[in-house]
Amino acid sequence: xxxxxxxxxxxxxxxxxxxxxxxxxxxxxxxxxxxxxxxxxxxxxxxxxxxxxxxxxxxxxxxxxxxxxxxxxxxxxxxxxxxxxxxxxxxxxxxxxxxxxxxxxxxxxxxxxxxxxxxxxxxxxxxxxxxxxxxxxxxxxxxxxxxxxxxxxxxxxxxxxxxxxxxxxxxxxxxxxxxxxxxxxxxxxxxxxxxxxxxxxxxxxxxxxxxxxxxxxxxxxxxxxxxxxxxxxxxxxxxxxxxxxxxxxxxxxxxxxxxxxxxxxxxxxxxxxxxxxxxxxxxxxxxxxxxxxxxxxxxxxxxxxxxxxxxxxxxxxxxxxxxxxxxxxxxxxxxxxxxxxxxxxxxxxxxxxxxxxxxxxxxxxxxxxxxxxxxxxxxxxxxxxxxxxxxxxxxxxxxxxxxxxxxxxxxxxxxxxxxxxxxxxxxxxxxxxxxxxxxxxxxxxxxxxxxxxxxxxxxxxxxxxxxxxxxxxxxxxxxxxxxxxxxxxxxxxxxxxxxxxxxxxxx
Amino acid sequence: xxxxxxxxxxxxxxxxxxxxxxxxxxxxxxxxxxxxxxxxxxxxxxxxxxxxxxxxxxxxxxxxxxxxxxxxxxxxxxxxxxxxxxxxxxxxxxxxxxxxxxxxxxxxxxxxxxxxxxxxxxxxxxxxxxxxxxxxxxxxxxxxxxxxxxxxxxxxxxxxxxxxxxxxxxxxxxxxxxxxxxxxxxxxxxxxxxxxxxxxxxxxxxxxxxxxxxxxxxxxxxxxxxxxxxxxxxxxxxxxxxxxxxxxxxxxxxxxxxxxxxxxxxxxxxxxxxxxxxxxxxxx
Numbered sequence: 001x002x003x004x005x006x007x008x009x010x011x012x013x014x015x016x017x018x019x020x021x022x023x024x025x026x027x028x029x030x031x032x033x034x035x036x037x038x039x040x041x042x043x044x045x046x047x048x049x050x051x052x053x054x055x056x057x058x059x060x061x062x063x064x065x066x067x068x069x070x071x072x073x074x075x076x077x078x079x080x081x082x083x084x085x086x087x088x089x090x091x092x093x094x095x096x097x098x099x100x101x102x103x104x105x106x107x108x109x110x111x112x113x114x115x116x117x118x119x120x121x122x123x124x125x126x127x128x129x130x131x132x133x134x135x136x137x138x139x140x141x142x143x144x145x146x147x148x149x150x151x152x153x154x155x156x157x158x159x160x161x162x163x164x165x166x167x168x169x170x171x172x173x174x175x176x177x178x179x180x181x182x183x184x185x186x187x188x189x190x191x192x193x194x195x196x197x198x199x200x201x202x203x204x205x206x207x208x209x210x211x212x213x214x215x216x217x218x219x220x221x222x223x224x225x226x227x228x229x230x231x232x233x234x235x236x237x238x239x240x241x242x243x244x245x246x247x248x249x250x251x252x253x254x255x256x257x258x259x260x261x262x263x264x265x266x267x268x269x270x271x272x273x274x275x276x277x278x279x280x281x282x283x284x285x286x287x288x289x290x291x292x293x294x295x296x297x298x299x300x301x302x303x304x305x306x307x308x309x310x311x312x313x314x315x316x317x318x319x320x321x322x323x324x325x326x327x328x329x330x331x332x333x334x335x336x337x338x339x340x341x342x343x344x345x346x347x348x349x350x351x352x353x354x355x356x357x358x359x360x361x362x363x364x365x366x367x368x369x370x371x372x373x374x375x376x377x378x379x380x381x382x383x384x385x386x387x388x389x390x391x392x393x394x395x396x397x398x399x400x401x402x403x404x405x406x407x408x409x410x411x412x413x414x415x416x417x418x419x420x421x422x423x424x425x426x427x428x429x430x431x432x433x434x435x436x437x438x439x440x441x442x443x444x445x446x447x448x449x450x451x452x453x454x455x456x457x458x459x460x461x462x463x464x465x466x467x468x469x470x471x472x473x474x475x476x477x478x479x480x481x482x483x484x485x486x487x488x489x490x491x492x493x494x495x496x497x498x499x500x501x502x503x504x505x506x507x
Numbered sequence: 508x509x510x511x512x513x514x515x516x517x518x519x520x521x522x523x524x525x526x527x528x529x530x531x532x533x534x535x536x537x538x539x540x541x542x543x544x545x546x547x548x549x550x551x552x553x554x555x556x557x558x559x560x561x562x563x564x565x566x567x568x569x570x571x572x573x574x575x576x577x578x579x580x581x582x583x584x585x586x587x588x589x590x591x592x593x594x595x596x597x598x599x600x601x602x603x604x605x606x607x608x609x610x611x612x613x614x615x616x617x618x619x620x621x622x623x624x625x626x627x628x629x630x631x632x633x634x635x636x637x638x639x640x641x642x643x644x645x646x647x648x649x650x651x652x653x654x655x656x657x658x659x660x661x662x663x664x665x666x667x668x669x670x671x672x673x674x675x676x677x678x679x680x681x682x683x684x685x686x687x688x689x690x691x692x693x694x695x696x697x698x699x700x701x702x703x704x705x706x707x708x709x710x711x712x713x714x715x716x717x718x719x720x721x722x723x724x725x726x727x728x729x730x731x732x733x734x735x736x737x738x739x740x741x742x743x744x745x746x747x748x749x750x751x752x753x754x755x756x757x758x759x760x761x762x763x764x765x766x767x768x769x770x771x772x773x774x775x776x777x778x779x780x781x782x783x784x785x786x787x788x789x790x791x
Contacts, residue, residue, distance in 0.1 A: 028614075028710070029684025052537050120565055125558065125574035208559040215561050216529055216536060219674035290571065292591050361677060364686040369635060369670050450635075450670035459671070462564055463641035464789045465587060 003425020004417050007328040010432075013321035014329075017375065024372045029365025036362060039223035043231055049213075050228065056210035057232050062272040063127065063209065064199040065265070067134035068192045074139025076184075078104055079146025085155065085176070089168045101147060102482060108140040109481035110474060111441040112198045117462065122287045127276045130202045132283060134195055141434065142191060144485075148430075148492075149183050150176055181253060189244040190389065193237060200233065200355070201445075211355075218358055226358070234353050241388075297468020303457065309476065312453035315374050315443050320436035322379030324429070327387040328421060336416040345391060351384025360446045369450035377446050382435050389431050393424035433488040440480060521734050523547065523555045523743075527579035528566050530643075530674070539763040546756055550746040553735055563642035567591065576731060577743065582607075582644035582722040582780040583789055589774065590781075590790065594729020597774050598744040601766035605776070606719035608694035609645045609653075612679070613714050617688035621714050628657035628715070636664040637672045637681055637690035642789075644722050644780065646675055650691030652783045653717050676700070683711045695765060721776045725769075744771070 001009070080086055082104060087097035107115075116133035123129050158175035166174070200211030210229050217225035251258050289295065327344070334340035354362075360377035367373045402419040410418065444455040454473055461469035525544060529536070540557040548555040558575060560566045563584050569575045571591040580588055589595050611628070613619040619630055631654070639646025651661065661669050670687055672678040675696040682690045683706065694716060700706050725747060731740045747769045750757040761768060784790035 026685045120568050124572040125569040212561040221676045365684045
């Protein structure tokens with residue numbers, strides 16, 4: 001099937017969701033949703049709150065930047081070492097890379113929040129722990145992306161250099177780093193925004209931040225205060241997006257300005273670490289698991305796994321399909337004009353700005369608890385994230401194929417479908433596969449919608465400090481992530497590498 | 508700091524780190540703990556720092572690791588923290604905490620009527636039911652205990668499990684909207700939301716008020732006397748117990764805590780909570 005077809009196929013998920021809607025609808029809290037929306041134009045302007053929020057956002061940005069830097073470092077090193085092409089070139093065989101890739105699935109299979117709670121037990125309440133909690137899973141995810149991009153690059157240059165007698169490391173560097181750079185830059189920039197979102201989740205480490213204010217305001221349903229935090233967060237996210245878009249154009253290839261920029265960032269981050277009281281030495285203190293919290297409990301392994309895994313996977317699959325389906329479907333329905341694009345961008349920003357637990361709560365004001373609100377909360381949030389990647393992908397396509405189609409008399413929708421969707425199909429669907437990974441983990445944070453699954457068991461065991469029950473769930477999450485990754489690899493190889501009508505258009 | 512210098516120069520660098528489980532809105536929390544930190548610092552002559560912790564479990568763990576010195580815990584989280592932290596002890600509670608209650612509420616459309624006999628909790632079988640946070644004493648532990656006494660287990664609710672709204676206010680909102688047909692929450696929060704007119708009594712009814720039990724309390728680390736000087740824990744306890752509405756700053760603190768005053772409390776006051784926690788598997 002053509003990439004465009006594969007982009008539109010997930011929209012079929014809307015049918016079962018719409019079928020579930022009438023039975024789940026209760027509509028009893030429409031007034032509360034009204035209050036929430038109204039509060040958007042009347043955020044609280046209490047000076048003390050604004051001062052606290054500004055401090056909060058500064059903390060959040062600092063944590064995000066530090067963890068992003070570490071995750072890039074981990075990701076590039078891990079990615080290069082787990083790329084098959086590197087492994088084959090250096091050692092003549094592929095299995096070390098594959099083994100490392102599977103090992104890296106373990107840090108990736110746990111949500112940042114869980115990493116936070118585990119590291120908290122090991123190292124204590126320190127800001128550095130929050131940074132590490134984000135950097136570990138992000139670094140592992142970034143490594144997967146780097147490895148896959150490396151393995152997807154054409155090998156002709158590499159082979160030519162090797163035939164010409166270049167030593168293996170030099171050949172790798174010269175052949176693979178130039179084509180890798182733009183993708184690294186684009187994806188790396190996008191991860192900074194993800195790090196910002198994660199840093200808002202991690203108010204649990206005694207350092208506060210905007211996420212702590214947001215969560216407390218949400219718990220007490222102070223919508224005006226919620227919006228004070230949300231607007232600040234939106235402003236930072238937008239600014240970040242603008243700066244990154246600028247930089248992507250300027251730094252199409254590594255240059256001196258990039259180095260200067262990086263140095264400036266580091267200089268900025270050092271005082272930030274002083275101010276946050278980031279004490280890195282904490283990370284090098286002995287990692288000791290507390291004796292009062294035994295990790296081994298045979299009864300913890302006796303759960304109704306088929307049912308738990310089944311409902312978690314169902315939730316993940318539906319939410320992932322919804323997340324992938326929304327942008328292509330809406331673009332096609334609204335048409336590719338300027339205004340629909342702006343509208344979609346704004347909706348996307350809102351969708352990824354609202355944390356999934358908040359969206360879930362709002363949905364419960366009108367829907368009965370169960371699968372549907374959980375799918376919608378996770379699906380909409382991730383559709384906002386994928387939507388942005390998709391729109392950026394469309395903007396980056398070379399204009400020639402679209403022009404040719406227009407000249408040949410194609411309607412705007414036909415042009416979008418053939419030139420646009422086929423052009424971004426591959427990368428959009430790959431990102432969709434990564435997001436499915438993320439959604440699996442995020443299913444933990446929407447416990448309040450009562451959809452059941454592994455997340456419910458996990459939260460319950462954590463609140464009982466029953467780590468003997470937590471461990472089996474973590475192992476199952478890791479297993480699911482591994483299997484999911486295998487499937488995604490298979491899918492990419494089978495379906496996405498078939499004859500692509502517009503392979504040449506890939507940016 | 509100047510006051511402190513002649514007394515205990517060697518201890519000047521010690522900071523008393525206080526924290527609280529998160530169950531208030533941020534504006535209130537920041538104001539409250541800012542004020543409390545100042546008050547304690549003035550009274551005790553040591554620097555006091557408030558560390559915001561936004562997760563029940565993280566507060567317990569922070570305390571176990573010794574990263575927090577004095578924490579305002581709920582009934583269950585306090586017992587969890589104390590059992591994991593040898594030497595720590597209960598030093599005070601609010602006047603309202605000795606006889607704390609939970610309330611069961613229902614959406615009018617669910618067809619449930621207020622009752623006075625505990626066994627009528629049976630009516631909740633088969634309903635969509637919401638607790639607050641998993642770790643909440645008044646929003647989960649004690650309601651689940653009273654339900655169990657009446658022969659209702661979490662599996663008896665619609666779809667075989669209860670929901671967890673995450674907070675007392677969310678429980679009210681979700682029951683009022685009809686997402687959940689019934690729920691349980693902190694009786695004090697219910698009363699104050701009623702008084703503030705934030706509950707639509709055409710949509711929500713109070714079903715039943717539970718018998719009293721001990722809830723929120725202050726817990727201090729066992730090593731404060733060694734770190735801050737002999738008798739420090741006693742002084743700390745006194746500065747909490749002597750707060751009175753006649754002094755403006757202390758008055759505000761008590762108001763923000765929704766307390767008349769703080770009263771002495773001891774570990775044994777929470778033996779009951781511990782037993783309930785063990786019976787329901789929340790304490791292992």
